[in-house]
Structures are given as C-alpha cells and as structure tokens.
Amino acid sequence: MIILLPPFRDNAELNDYLELPEMPNISWDGRIAFLDRDGVINVGSDNYINSPDEVILLPDAGISVGKLRRDGYRVCIVTNQSPVGRGLWGHNNLHSIHKRVSKLLLEEDKDAILDLILYSPYVPWEGSWARKPNPGMLEAGRQIINNANQKVSDQQNVVLYGDKWVNKPDESESIMVGDRDVDQLAADSYGVKFFRCDPNIGLSEVIDSILGANNE
Numbered sequence: 001m002i003i004l005l006p007p008f009r010d011n012a013e014l015n016d017y018l019e020l021p022e023m024p025n026i027s028w029d030g031r032i033a034f035l036d037r038d039g040v041i042n043v044g045s046d047n048y049i050n051s052p053d054e055v056i057l058l059p060d061a062g063i064s065v066g067k068l069r070r071d072g073y074r075v076c077i078v079t080n081q082s083p084v085g086r087g088l089w090g091h092n093n094l095h096s097i098h099k100r101v102s103k104l105l106l107e108e109d110k111d112a113i114l115d116l117i118l119y120s121p122y123v124p125w126e127g128s129w130a131r132k133p134n135p136g137m138l139e140a141g142r143q144i145i146n147n148a149n150q151k152v153s154d155q156q157n158v159v160l161y162g163d164k165w166v167n168k169p170d171e172s173e174s175i176m177v178g179d180r181d182v183d184q185l186a187a188d189s190y191g192v193k194f195f196r197c198d199p200n201i202g203l204s205e206v207i208d209s210i211l212g213a214n215n216e
C-alpha cells in the first residue's frame with residue numbers, strides 16, 4: 001500500500017520547474033546516478049548531520065561526482081532526513097546543509113554539480129512512500145529531471161508514484177549508490193542497479209566499478 005507523503009526538494013517546491021545545470025562537454029543520454037548522501041558524499045553520524053559546520057566530505061567525493069557527470073550522468077541526491085519530521089530542526093536548516101555540501105563538492109571539482117536534491121523529512125513510522133526503503137524519491141527524481149530535460153516549463157511537474165506511473169522509462173543504465181540496506185531496497189524496488197559503499201569511504205570506493213560497468 002502506498003502512503004504517499006511526497007518527497008521534498010531542496011530550496012524549491014517539488015512540482016516547480018527544474019532548471020537543469022549544464023553538462024560538462026557531453027550531452028545527457030538519460031542516465032541518472034541516484035546517490036544517498038550521508039556515508040556516500042559526506043561523513044554520516046548516528047546523531048544526524050545537524051548544521052553546515054558538521055559537513056565533512058568523504059575522500060574524493062567531489063571528484064567522483066565530477067566523474068559521473070563527465071561520463072554523462074545526471075546526479076540526483078535521495079536522502080532520508082527524519083530530523084525534520086522529529087521536530088529537531090526545519091527545512092531551512094537542511095537547505096543550509098545542502099548549500100554547504102554543494103559548495104564543498106564544487107571546490108573539489110568544477111563539474112561536481114548536483115542536478116537535483118530530494119529528501120524525505122518523514123519519521124519511519126509514518127510509512128511514507130518517499131522514505132527509503134520505498135522508492136518514491138527515485139520515482140520523483142526521474143520524472144522531474146525528464147520534465148526539465150524536455151523543457152516543460154509552462155506547466156508544473158506532475159509526479160506519479162507506484163502503479164499510477166505507467167510509462168516508466170528504461171532504467172537499466174541508471175545506478176544508485178548507498179551505504180545501507182534501505183538504499184539497496186529502494187534501488188531494487190525502483191529497478192536500478194545498486195552499488196554499496198563503505199560509509200567511511202563513500203562514492204569514490206565504487207566509482208570505477210560504476211564507470212567500468214557502463215564501458216563494457
């Protein structure tokens with residue numbers, strides 16, 4: 001059963017038109033790299049990342065995001081952020097954290113642009129379709145990026161979920177990276193190849209496998 005509770009988008013309404021950033025000297029071929037955040041891009045914590053000051057990138061995270069985009073992927077962050085739903089802090093604080101993540105990535109690699117950041121603010125017991133292990137954030141990410149690519153700017157994104165989304169595109173070339181079972185379950189449920197990384201190493205641990213897998 002789907003309990004909808006839709007995903008949230010960093011610094012925008014979910015259904016706002018997305019202005020896609022430029023790709024680095026390569027045209028987008030439809031592949032998306034869905035990335036968990038904590039333990040993939042930045043160092044995670046059992047007590048959450050609660051402020052921009054707590055953001056520490058994992059080694060070569062920026063270079064690895066840059067490599068994904070230079071290979072032709074769009075990059076979509078999909079992160080569970082229950083501190084919002086727990087009332088610890090709000091959406092604006094999360095936006096400042098994401099600004100810091102984005103700034104540090106770009107300082108490391110000028111191509112390390114995050115095309116879209118989606119998050120689930122819900123607590124686990126709400127059962128949201130948008131909270132991993134459910135696939136709602138991946139479903140929304142694909143539709144928002146596709147709509148942006150088709151420059152459907154005169155109308156808002158209509159995002160469909162689960163069985164209601166009938167013309168789902170082929171995702172056999174897209175990938176997801178995460179450090180936990182919930183990431184793998186979301187990837188499996190959505191139907192995208194999953195790469196698990198060690199949370200102390202992050203994306204750089206699997207970047208060669210990802211890029212090699214698509215160069216076979």
Ligand SMILES: [Mg+2]
Binds near residue numbers: 038039044178
């Ligand atoms: Mg994680």
